[in-house]
Amino acid sequence: xxxxxxxxxxxxxxxxxxxxxxxxxxxxxxxxxxxxxxxxxxxxxxxxxxxxxxxxxxxxxxxxxxxxxxxxxxxxxxxxxxxxxxxxxxxxxxxxxxxxxxxxxxxxxxxxxxxxxxxxxxxxxxxxxxxxxxxxxxxxxxxxxxxxxxxxxxxxxxxxxxxxxxxxxxxxxxxxxxxxxxxxxxxxxxxxxxxxxxxxxxxxxxxxxxxxxxxxxxxxxxxxxxxxxxxxxxxxxxxxxxxxxxxxxxxxxxxxxxxxxxxxxxxxxxxxxxxxxxxxxxxxxxxxxxxxxxxxxxxxxxxxxxxxxxxxxxxxxxxxxxxxxxxxxxxxxxxxxxxxxxxxxxxxxxxxxxxxxxxxxxxxxxxxxxxxxxxxxxxxxxxxxxxxxxxxxxxxxxxxxxxxxxxxx
Amino acid sequence: xxxxxxxxxxxxxxxxxxxxxxxxxxxxxxxxxxxxxxxxxxxxxxxxxxxxxxxxxxxxxxxxxxxxxxxxxxxxxxxxxxxxxxxxxxxxxxxxxxxxxxxxxxxxxxxxxxxxxxxxxxxxxxxxxxxxxxxxxxxxxxxxxxxxxxxxxxxxxxxxxxxxxxxxxxxxxxxxxxxxxxxxxxxxxxxxxxxxxxxxxxxxxxxxxxxxxxxxxxxxxxxxxxx
Ligand SMILES: Nc1ncnc2c1ncn2[C@@H]1O[C@H](COP(=O)(O)OP(=O)(O)OP(=O)(O)O)[C@@H](O)[C@H]1O
Ligand SMILES: [Mg+2]
Numbered sequence: 001x002x003x004x005x006x007x008x009x010x011x012x013x014x015x016x017x018x019x020x021x022x023x024x025x026x027x028x029x030x031x032x033x034x035x036x037x038x039x040x041x042x043x044x045x046x047x048x049x050x051x052x053x054x055x056x057x058x059x060x061x062x063x064x065x066x067x068x069x070x071x072x073x074x075x076x077x078x079x080x081x082x083x084x085x086x087x088x089x090x091x092x093x094x095x096x097x098x099x100x101x102x103x104x105x106x107x108x109x110x111x112x113x114x115x116x117x118x119x120x121x122x123x124x125x126x127x128x129x130x131x132x133x134x135x136x137x138x139x140x141x142x143x144x145x146x147x148x149x150x151x152x153x154x155x156x157x158x159x160x161x162x163x164x165x166x167x168x169x170x171x172x173x174x175x176x177x178x179x180x181x182x183x184x185x186x187x188x189x190x191x192x193x194x195x196x197x198x199x200x201x202x203x204x205x206x207x208x209x210x211x212x213x214x215x216x217x218x219x220x221x222x223x224x225x226x227x228x229x230x231x232x233x234x235x236x237x238x239x240x241x242x243x244x245x246x247x248x249x250x251x252x253x254x255x256x257x258x259x260x261x262x263x264x265x266x267x268x269x270x271x272x273x274x275x276x277x278x279x280x281x282x283x284x285x286x287x288x289x290x291x292x293x294x295x296x297x298x299x300x301x302x303x304x305x306x307x308x309x310x311x312x313x314x315x316x317x318x319x320x321x322x323x324x325x326x327x328x329x330x331x332x333x334x335x336x337x338x339x340x341x342x343x344x345x346x347x348x349x350x351x352x353x354x355x356x357x358x359x360x361x362x363x364x365x366x367x368x369x370x371x372x373x374x375x376x377x378x379x380x381x382x383x384x385x386x387x388x389x390x391x392x393x394x395x396x397x398x399x400x401x402x403x404x405x406x407x408x409x
Numbered sequence: 410x411x412x413x414x415x416x417x418x419x420x421x422x423x424x425x426x427x428x429x430x431x432x433x434x435x436x437x438x439x440x441x442x443x444x445x446x447x448x449x450x451x452x453x454x455x456x457x458x459x460x461x462x463x464x465x466x467x468x469x470x471x472x473x474x475x476x477x478x479x480x481x482x483x484x485x486x487x488x489x490x491x492x493x494x495x496x497x498x499x500x501x502x503x504x505x506x507x508x509x510x511x512x513x514x515x516x517x518x519x520x521x522x523x524x525x526x527x528x529x530x531x532x533x534x535x536x537x538x539x540x541x542x543x544x545x546x547x548x549x550x551x552x553x554x555x556x557x558x559x560x561x562x563x564x565x566x567x568x569x570x571x572x573x574x575x576x577x578x579x580x581x582x583x584x585x586x587x588x589x590x591x592x593x594x595x596x597x598x599x600x601x602x603x604x605x606x607x608x609x610x611x612x613x614x615x616x617x618x619x620x621x622x623x624x625x626x627x628x629x630x631x632x633x634x635x636x
Pocket of ligand 2: 456457578
């Protein structure tokens with residue numbers, strides 16, 4: 001019976017080849033548009049995330065819980081040697097860079113302001129980050145323990161600081177003593193938001209540990225890269241097991257939740273978007289089915305007259321509606337997949353909007369990605385929606401009275 | 410006991426233009442094996458009467474019994490099943506499902522009854538050859554003439570092993586040679602297999618073939634003649 005209903009429904013669809021083709025093609029195009037948009041946004045998102053991870057986040061961070069909670073400079077990573085030894089020992093970790101971070105007052109001439117000072121190891125920093133900062137004048141730190149200083153463009157402007165100027169930084173060390181040191185501006189960086197440029201400046205980690213009266217090899221946090229980002233959780237679990245209990249490891253999604261959430265939010269938004277497309281399509285299908293029932297009143301009346309029961313008639317109309325919506329699905333998915341596969345190789349140039357995109361940290365050429373993980377969801381969505389939309393025409397058909405339907409001329 | 414028994418059946422249509430008594434206190438009985446025509450001028454109530462007998466429409470008063478079943482008291486759902494298993498229908502037009510072949514149309518009703526596939530295909534083929542359409546078994550209705558379509562409809566009506574066949578003006582859309590052929594087939598099935606036929610017509614050539622003629626006027630039986 002199922003097979004006969006299916007075959008009859010399929011033939012009924014093709015009674016109006018033009019009308020059905022239009023609906024099926026519209027459905028396919030809608031699905032194509034939906035899938036392509038998902039692939040495009042996901043490509044954009046991935047690129048944005050990748051560049052954020054490469055430029056300034058890294059893949060993960062090691063720190064102590066106390067430091068994460070209150071930023072106490074005394075809460076540096078204990079047993080630093082052991083921790084770094086385990087990083088070295090892991091074949092999953094490709095690079096790591098220690099950092100000391102403290103707040104400080106910067107003073108130049110008559111002006112002063114509060115800043116965050118990042119003590120970094122220039123060489124190691126370069127291994128973890130492709131460009132920790134984009135130095136536009138001078139150069140980045142070269143010496144792990146010199147008096148070099150790299151400052152943001154906005155802060156430099158604000159304080160009237162130029163390359164090669166001398167500047168005083170004032171810290172409170174871990175014992176509470178005030179320490180003032182003279183630094184030499186060797187580089188000015190630019191290209192991030194003004195807020196960041198005004199807040200962060202870089203000095204050598206060795207110099208900072210001395211200034212804060214911390215042990216010579218110490219760090220508030222260690223950023224690291226792994227060889228396989230997909231395995232990050234497993235790698236972190238292994239590292240955690242091999243390290244002192246007080247240190248905590250956080251993946252990039254914990255370090256920068258907005259970035260991780262962007263993926264999830266985007267996925268949600270995309271599903272809503274595709275649902276709206278499919279809803280619009282479903283109305284087209286609803287309309288087609290209502291027309292078909294109106295045209296076939298006589299025949300449906302005859303079917304009921306000769307003894308087709310209501311559930312069978314209901315099944316027929318529901319099946320017709322489902323077929324009408326599902327027929328375009330494989331085509332839509334195929335078009336979506338093929339177009340994403342092709343553009344994933346060539347990329348899509350966004351030259352016309354390049355300016356705007358760069359400000360959001362998005363590359364000017366987007367490489368969409370294929371999104372097979374969505375296909376089943378989309379298919380299910382089409383199925384559920386068209387089932388819901390089939391109920392109304394099916395009910396309309398059931399309400400037909402055989403005698404009156406057959407009287408219609 | 411008669412095959413079909415009508416007791417004081419009344420059907421009134423109410424409309425803005427006024428009430429129309431389409432079937433006016435009709436009592437009749439039809440025996441198994443009859444070949445009976447319901448005749449009368451247009452609007453006399455033939456279709457209304459046949460619809461009531463076929464369980465397609467409910468009378469306002471009176472009762473209709475078919476075999477052992479009183480169909481006037483049945484629920485809609487039970488009536489559909491009853492029609493499927495007890496009555497063969499041939500309508501004036503639009504009898505067949507356009508997307509199915511002659512063969513599939515004939516087998517369809519058996520499929521609704523739950524008959525096994527091999528059995529229904531065999532029976533459909535037998536019936537199509539009985540009505541002389543076996544050569545066109547795989548044609549769809551639009552590839553058949555009006556007369557051929559009506560013959561497929563007769564085959565389809567027979568397929569369910571009904572107690573009788575109800576045909577409302579089966580020849581109204583046919584030319585005289587197709588009309589003759591269809592009646593030959595119906596008469597043969599009646600004679601050879603004892604299948605009961607109850608049909609309406611206002612075509613004299615068809616009336617001449619009937620063995621009982623019930624004449625209606627304004628919803629009343631005005632004559633009932635066994636030929
Ligand atoms: N749905 C309806 N509403 C109102 N009046 C109706 C309806 N159906 C039939 N009638 C009226 O009932 C009467 C009987 O109609 P019916 O169709 O049974 O006649 P008929 O003998 O079959 O006519 P014909 O030979 O033209 O087919 C007619 O006067 C018709 O106008
Ligand atoms: Mg009539």
